[in-house]
Amino acid sequence: MTTTELDVFTAMESNVRGYCRDWPTVFTTASGAWLRDEADRHYLDFFAGAGALNYGHNNPVLKSALLKYIASDGITHGLDMSTVAKRELLETVRDLILTPRNLDYKVQFPGPTGANAVEAALKLARKVTGRKTVLSFTNAFHGMTLGALSVTGNAAKRAGAGVPLEHATPMPYDGYFDNTTEDFGWMQRVLDDSSSGFDRPAAVIVETVQGEGGVNVARPEWLRHLASLCQSRGILLIVDDVQMGCGRTGPFFSFEHAGITPDIVTLSKSISGYGLPMALVLLKPELDQWAPGEHNGTFRGNNPAFVTATAALREYWADNRLAEHTAANGNYIANTLSNIIAGHEGISTRGRGMVAGIVFDDPSQAGKVCRTAFERGLLVETSGSMDEVVKLLPPLTLSSDELNHGLGVLADSINLVCGDNQ
Template sequence: MNTADTNIFDSLESQVRSYSVGWPAIFDTAKGSWIRDENGKEYLDFFAGAGALNYGHNNPVLKEALVEYIMRDGITHGLDMSTVAKRDFLETFKAKILDPRGLDYKVQFPGPTGTNTVESALKLARKVTGRTSIINFTNAFHGMTLGALSVTGNSMKRAGAGIPLVHATPMPFDNYFDGVTEDFHWFERVLDDSGSGLNRPAAVIVETVQGEGGVNVARPEWIRALAELCSRREILLIVDDVQMGCGRTGPFFSFEEAGITPDIVTLSKSIGGYGMPMALTLFKPELDIWEPGEHNGTFRGNNPSFVTSRVAMEHYWSDDTLEKETLRKGERIAKAFTDLSEKFDGVSTRGRGLVRGLVFDDAAKAGKVCKLAFDNGLLAETSGPSDEVVKLLPPLTITNEELDHGLGILADATATVS
């Protein structure tokens, strides 16, 4: 890559960009689990579009359906008009995802991104309950628009708002106190205490696995206890499955393992199938009190996304093969990371399914590992409040050979910095 090639990025693009700083290459093509720069260098992708590419880059099954749809002049932009592509998507989503899991949800198309669906979920919860306060959790990440940012924990991202972020109260996420069991007694106590200063909340919003927060995994019993508390106190439970849904943890929804039914679920990223922008807000039918147009957006009806999402569900979610493979591959990473944590001091691991973290007591080492990995042809990012975690989000379709290749690169990088 020559200097002239990078000048347009440096001179014209905002400094707000981040991934291009850590991965200084000009990427050109991608297929499956691999992405290539304009000079032909290949990188194994353990990032997968921050979880937007669960089915890999340019998945041939999805690409064929998309190209066919475009070539026959299928509708691209449809706002919330009824289209054949939307009808086919909804029928497939009901048949392949909702009905087999016994879920009765209305589907809202709030806009194309994760923060859009979080905003709509918060607005709906407040409209339904007539309350304003939201309970969120330490180290949570829910998006970058103001409502979603108000329930996000990261201080740097919150500071970017430029105004006070209000009407949200953080509570400790599972294991926040390093092994002390949180049974919600304090939460329950302040709900009942008129002197606590806690406004009665409209909703609780939670990730079952906090990806950006450092691959923090909530135990199923903790999630169940939270759901039960919300039910007893008539507080709506919102599960943010933007990054952990669509099979990332094994089941299609990350909350399935806990056996709960949230009141509201947010989905984006891989729900579009092909890396195409799309988001859904799911909620119980009795909560559907929106007035027409009360929450809308120009790009909420992205019909090509309906096409690729439908085909992804038909191809990957007609049986449990992908779920089982995801869990098996996740254990493969867990074993490799456990071996590293036993071999090197100050290293540990956590995760579920195909979201895994290698945690460094010395936070700077995580960044060094990711840089060495990039130099050796692997994309992986850091997460956590101090960027102390090497976070893996490989495509669910990755092969065993590719997985082992990438884990070998990470093992060598960890040995170098440890």
């Protein structure tokens, strides 16, 4: 890709652009797990729209439903009006997702992004409880709007707010102290001590796997302890499943591993199935204390996204096949990565299901591995507080050959950057 071909982006697009700097090419088409650029180079996608494309690019089942809907002059922009597309989505969510899991949630359409869902969840928790503070966790990421930033850990992202980020208190995530400090000991003590100066929070917001934070995985017992602590003290539990929901860790919801039932759940990214903007807030019925129009947004009724979401749920979540496939692939990825890093000093792995992280003691190596992989036709990104983790988010639907090809490119890239251990 020549500099001239990229000039218009440099000249006209804001400096805030990010991914295009890591992947300096102009993409033209995409299908399944692959993207193609103007030079007819093909790239295997282990990024999947930051988790928004769990079913791959231009999934044919979803595309067919979308094209049929558009061709029939179906509603595109609906705000919160009742439409056939919305009714079919709500019925499908109820019948295929909530009822089989014995979950009783109302559904709110807060706006098109995960940050919209998080903002709505925080507002609702404060409204219902009458309290202001929300507890979050170290290395958390919940979005780039002010409320979401207040419960996000990354200092650089928080600094972009330009104003104080208040009414949020960070707590140590599972493993933050390398398991040398009792989990929740301090939190329980100050919550129960009337002289601690610690106000009881409205809610706790948590990711069961912190994607942007470095693929930090909370143990099921840690999540159960947190849920019990919240329930016994009248604190609402919000699970942010924006990136890890929709099957990324295996089951549809990432919290199913722990056997807990959050009070509020936020979903976005792959809930539309096709990369179309869409978000949901799931809330227990007794928490649905909104006044009409109290939280709204112009693009909360993206009906084409409702259509593709319904098609995705019907195609992939009417049975357990995708969940079982993801769990099996997750085990295969974990075992393969362990073999890849064997013999290399200062590298470890972690993950759950089909999200995996390769952790480098030398953070610069993670970026070098990603750049080397790109040169060889594989898209992967870094995450973590120092960009020390190579994060893998391949489409859940990719083939075994594609998975092996990507892991092979990754192995070659690690060996080139860190020295061949063979």
